Amino acid sequence: MGDSENGGNGNGEVKEFLQRLYLSQYYTAFVDEGYDDMRSVRTLTEADLLTDLGLKKGHAKRLVASLAPKLDIKTEPAWPAPPRTLSTAGAASDPIIIDDDDDQAPAPTPAAPTPPAPAPPAPTPPALTPPAPTPPAPTPPAPTP
Numbered sequence: 001m002g003d004s005e006n007g008g009n010g011n012g013e014v015k016e017f018l019q020r021l022y023l024s025q026y027y028t029a030f031v032d033e034g035y036d037d038m039r040s041v042r043t044l045t046e047a048d049l050l051t052d053l054g055l056k057k058g059h060a061k062r063l064v065a066s067l068a069p070k071l072d073i074k075t076e077p078a079w080p081a082p083p084r085t086l087s088t089a090g091a092a093s094d095p096i097i098i099d100d101d102d103d104q105a106p107a108p109t110p111a112a113p114t115p116p117a118p119a120p121p122a123p124t125p126p127a128l129t130p131p132a133p134t135p136p137a138p139t140p141p142a143p144t145p
Helices: 010-020 024-032 046-051 057-071
Strands: 084-086 096-098
Touching: 010 024, 046 057
Parallel strands: none
Antiparallel strands: 084 096
């Protein structure tokens, strides 16, 4: 139950851990609250560190971050997203479920559907040309004197 000075090795491990993080000023608080071995220290949450042990917010974050690699904690969103599906528009099969696991390459994003071709332009009416001018009527010959 005690560190090497008290005949055990649990507290010594906690003391060394806090010293490596430059947080040894909290050692007494850890032991007083029963966090006298690394197994119990690894159960602490940031809220525990702030409220129960009185750590400053930045110190609590440093301690939590130093524990994460040792525990192989993956940062996951608080609420996992539902699986995404591809539409099979009119297909007679079930939708395809895309697995978003981090250990696999991301699934390709489906291409957007091709929009329909634009309608051909309306035919233009034939050009209206004015009628050709009619030639002047022939003038009768002038009477001879």
